[in-house]
Each structure stands twice: as C-alpha cells, then as structure tokens.
Amino acid sequence: AQKVTQAQTEISVVEKEDVTLDCVYETRDTTYYLFWYKQPPSGELVFLIRRNSFDEQNEISGRYSWNFQKSTSSFNFTITASQVVDSAVYFCALSGFGSARQLTFGSGTQLTVLP
Amino acid sequence: GAVVSQHPSRVICKSGTSVKIECRSLDFQATTMFWYRQFPKQSLMLMATSNEGSKATYEQGVEKDKFLINHASLTLSTLTVTSAHPEDSSFYICSAGHLNTEAFFGQGTRLTVV
Numbered sequence: 616a617q618k619v620t621q622a623q624t625e626i627s628v629v630e631k632e633d634v635t636l637d638c639v640y641e642t643r644d645t646t647y648y649l650f651w652y653k654q655p656p657s658g659e660l661v662f663l664i665r666r667n668s669f670d671e672q673n674e675i676s677g678r679y680s681w682n683f684q685k686s687t688s689s690f691n692f693t694i695t696a697s698q699v700v701d702s703a704v705y706f707c708a709l710s711g712f713g714s715a716r717q718l719t720f721g722s723g724t725q726l727t728v729l730p
Numbered sequence: 731g732a733v734v735s736q737h738p739s740r741v742i743c744k745s746g747t748s749v750k751i752e753c754r755s756l757d758f759q760a761t762t763m764f765w766y767r768q769f770p771k772q773s774l775m776l777m778a779t780s781n782e783g784s785k786a787t788y789e790q791g792v793e794k795d796k797f798l799i800n801h802a803s804l805t806l807s808t809l810t811v812t813s814a815h816p817e818d819s820s821f822y823i824c825s826a827g828h829l830n831t832e833a834f835f836g837q838g839t840r841l842t843v844v
Binding site for chain 2: 718723
C-alpha cells in the first residue's frame with residue numbers, strides 16, 4: 616500500500632519569506648514517481664514537478680526547489696521569496712512506476728502568503 | 731503538455747436527479763482515465779479507474795451503481811451520478827493517461843446537490 620503524509624495542514628507566511636512544505640511517503644515499490652501539485656481556489660490542479668525514484672538530485676525551478684531524500688522517504692518543496700499569488704493548497708502525490716497515472720495524494724497543505 | 735477537458739465546470743442539480751460529467755482527452759488517446767473526488771478541505775480520493783472498452787474498477791466504498799462510469803472511446807469517459815443527494819456534493823476531477831505516460835488532469839467539476 617502507498618501512503619503520503621503532509622503533516623502541515625496550514626502554513627501562513629509573510630510575503631518574501633521562504634517556506635518549506637514537507638512530504639513523507641511510504642511505498643513498497645522499489646521504483647516510483649513523486650509529484651507536487653498546486654490547487655488554487657478555482658480548483659484545478661496545476662502540475663509542478665514529477666520526480667522518479669532513480670533521481671535524487673535536487674531540482675530548482677525559479678523560486679521553487681525540491682529536496683528528494685530517499686533515505687528518509689521525503690520529498691520537500693521550498694518556495695523562496697514567497698508571493699501572495701503562491702497562496703493555494705499544495706499536494707504531494709505518489710505513483711507506482713508501472714502506473715504513473717494513478718496517484719495517491721497527501722492531505723494537502725494550505726499555504727497563505729500575507730502581504 | 732496534453733490537454734484534458736472536463737465539462738461542466740459547475741453544476742447544480744436537484745436531489746434525486748442524475749448528472750453526467752464528461753472527461754475528454756483532446757490531443758491524445760487515453761487508454762485509462764481516473765476519477766477522483768474531493769470533499770471541501772480534503773484531499774483527492776480515487777473513486778474509480780476506467781479502461782477503454784471494459785468495465786471500470788471501483789475503489790472500496792464507492793458504489794458502482796450510483797457512480798456510473800462509461801469509457802466508450804479512447805478520448806471520452808463519463809461519470810454519471812445517479813439519484814444525487816446533498817452528500818454527493820463535491821469536486822470531481824478526472825485524469826487521463828496513455829499507456830505508461832503521466833496523467834493529465836481536467837479542470838474539475840463542482841457538483842452541488844440541492
């Protein structure tokens with residue numbers, strides 16, 4: 616069975632602060648994918664990143680960065696210099712390698728960035 | 731990336747009626763589509779997996795007679811909520827994939843049953 620835990624239910628920061636969203640996962644698969652999605656109030660899921668279990672290199676995309684640590688089963692997401700537009704619910708998700716399309720989602724973290 | 735279109739984006743229906751939600755892959759053929767449900771302030775939970783030309787596979791606790799899924803073509807899956815009740819009010823979102831590619835999500839449908 617697969618499980619994704621996002622222990623932070625809600626986080627509030629002031630604009631320009633850095634914020635890290637935690638994600639811990641459980642899986643018996645030796646190969647798997649990890650994802651992060653952003654869900655603004657409109658509801659649609661905005662894809663942010665997909666990482667396969669072979670690749671433990673950290674990734675940076677603009678103000679976003681991801682820290683994948685297989686040893687601790689964590690895939691944390693950091694937003695640098697947060698902006699009000701970053702306010703949303705962020706979901707971490709996991710899928711098996713052979714079924715990259717079926718996702719197990721974490722419970723989500725509501726991020727509020729205050730001006 | 732690939733485009734998945736979900737329609738309608740919002741629907742309000744009366745209790746006891748049925749409502750159909752469509753999920754279309756616009757620029758690729760989707761051998762598999764997934765339907766998720768999200769209650770307010772909760773996560774997305776997989777309801778069912780539909781494969782083109784075969785019966786859908788439902789997750790435990792999801793009533794297959796209430797949530798009818800049809801995946802008659804490689805570009806269209808439909809979810810029909812039959813005899814809807816207020817407790818069925820939720821956000822329904824589909825995703826579509828082809829063979830072993832990444833899934834692409836529709837825009838979601840916010841269903842309100844009054």
